[in-house]
Amino acid sequence: MAVSDFVPVHGNGNGNGALGGSRNGSASAQELIDLIVEHASRPMEEAQALPAEYYTSHALYELEVERIFKRDWLYVCRTDEVAEPGDWFAAEIAGEPLVLVRGKDRVIRAFSRVCPHRFMDILREDREEGREQGHAESFVCPYHSWSFNTEGALTGAPLMNRSTLFERERERGSYGLSEYATEVWNGFVFVNFDANAGPLAPRFAELEDVLAPYRLEEWKLLDRLDWPEVPATWKLAMDNGRECYHHQGAHKESIEPLWPAHLVDADTTDSEYFYYHRMFVDPNGATGEEDGHYIQPVVLPPLDGLTPYQRSHSLLVGIYPTMWFSPGPDVLLVAKWWPTGPDSHKFDLAVCVHESKLDHPDLETIRAETKEWLHQIQLEDARMVMGIQSMLGSDRAKQRGGALSHLERPMWTFQKYMAKRLAGLDV
Ligand code: FES
Ligand SMILES: [Fe+2]
Known part of the structure; x- marks a missing residue:
C-alpha cells in the first residue's frame, strides 16, 4: 500500500500515552501508528516516550522497511572509502544487498548485488569472508560467470548464444545490474531505493552555515x-x-x-x-x-x-x-x-x-x-x-x-518523522 493510500485514524483517546489494547492483547500496526501520530502532535513540553510495542512490533517493522528503508535516503559510506575507479563498498540494508562502486568516469553508483540471471550475490565470496570493501576491474558472478563492468553493464555471459530471449533482453539493456539513486552531500554517500525520491541536499539548507567552517x-x-x-x-x-x-x-x-x-x-x-x-x-x-x-x-x-x-x-x-x-x-x-x-x-x-x-x-x-x-x-x-x-x-x-527532557528533543522530532513516513502526516 502506498503512503498516499493510507488513511490514518487519529488518537487513542486515553490521553496517557498508553495503547488501548486490542482483543488479542497486542497492538496492531495501525494502533501503533495512531499512537505515534498522537505523540508527535504534542508540543515538546508534553513529549513522551512511546511504549514497548513501538519497539517490539514486527508488523510495524515491516511497514518501516516498506515506507522508510525502501523510500528514504540512507547513508552508506564516505566518498574516500570508494576513492578510486573500481573501489567498491558493500552493504545490506533492510534485506537489499548493495554495492557502491566508483566507475571509470569517477561517478559513484549503487547497484543491487543480485545477479540478473538467477539471483546469486555477485559479491558472495567477499561477503562470506567478511569483506565489505574492495577493488574490482569488473564483477563476475560466482555462479555462471556473467560479468559486469563498474558502471553496471553486462559485459559477458558465457554459452548464452542459443537463447533468443537473452539476445533480445540484452539488446534492451535488461541484464545490467539494477541501479539505485545515490547522492553525495558533504562527503557522505547516500543511497535511495525509490526511483522517484526527491533530491537530498535541499533538506539540509539550514545546516549549511553551521557546517561550512568544517569543510x-x-x-x-x-x-x-x-x-x-x-x-x-x-x-x-x-x-x-x-x-x-x-x-x-x-x-x-x-x-x-x-x-x-x-x-x-x-x-x-x-x-x-x-x-x-x-x-x-x-x-x-x-x-x-x-x-x-x-x-x-x-x-x-x-x-x-x-x-x-x-x-x-x-x-x-x-x-x-x-x-x-x-x-x-x-x-x-x-x-x-x-x-x-x-x-x-x-x-x-x-x-x-x-x-x-x-x-x-x-x-x-x-x-x-x-x-x-x-x-x-x-x-x-x-x-x-x-x-x-x-x-x-x-x-x-x-x-x-x-x-522527555529537552535534551531528548530529537526523539520527539523523530516521532514526527515517523508520523510523516508511516502515516503520510505532517504533525
Ligand atoms: S546467477 Fe549469476 S550468472 Fe547465473
Ligand atoms: Fe551514548
Missing part, C-alpha cells in the same frame, strides 16, 4: 569501529544515539567529564530530516580559555580557520533515519545503524581526520587511542540498549513511557 568533504577515514550485530531493535539504538541526556548516566566516567549533559545545547530547529546539538566542553576539562570560550582538548592540531567558539565544542548532527556525524576541531565521527531484522541491528562508527593531518607523526598512536576510547563508549551504549530491550517484554514497559 567536511576534505575529511578522510582513519579507522572504523565495526561492531558485532546487536540483539536490540534499531529504534532503541537510534534513540540512544540521538540524545545527550544519558551522558550523565551511561557515560558518567567517559563522556560526561568532557561534554557534560547540562552544557549540551540542543538546537530547536524543527526539521523532519535532521537535528543538531552543540556539546560544549566542561570548563574543568578545557585546555584553556580564548575570547571567553573554554577550549576543547584535541588529539590533533585543530582544523585551520576555526574560531575559539568553534573550538569550544563538538557538533552532533543527526540525519534521520539512521545516522549522525560529529565534527569537532580535530576529529570527525560518523555513526550509522542498520536494522538486520525487527529485533537486531548493526552499528558502525567511522573516525575521520582532515586530509591535512594524514601525515601527522603520531597518527597511529592517536588512531589506536581514539579507537579504544570509542570502543569503551560503545560498550556503555550497547549495555544500555540491550538492557532496555530486555525490559520490553514486561507489562510495565507495555503501558506508557515517561516525559
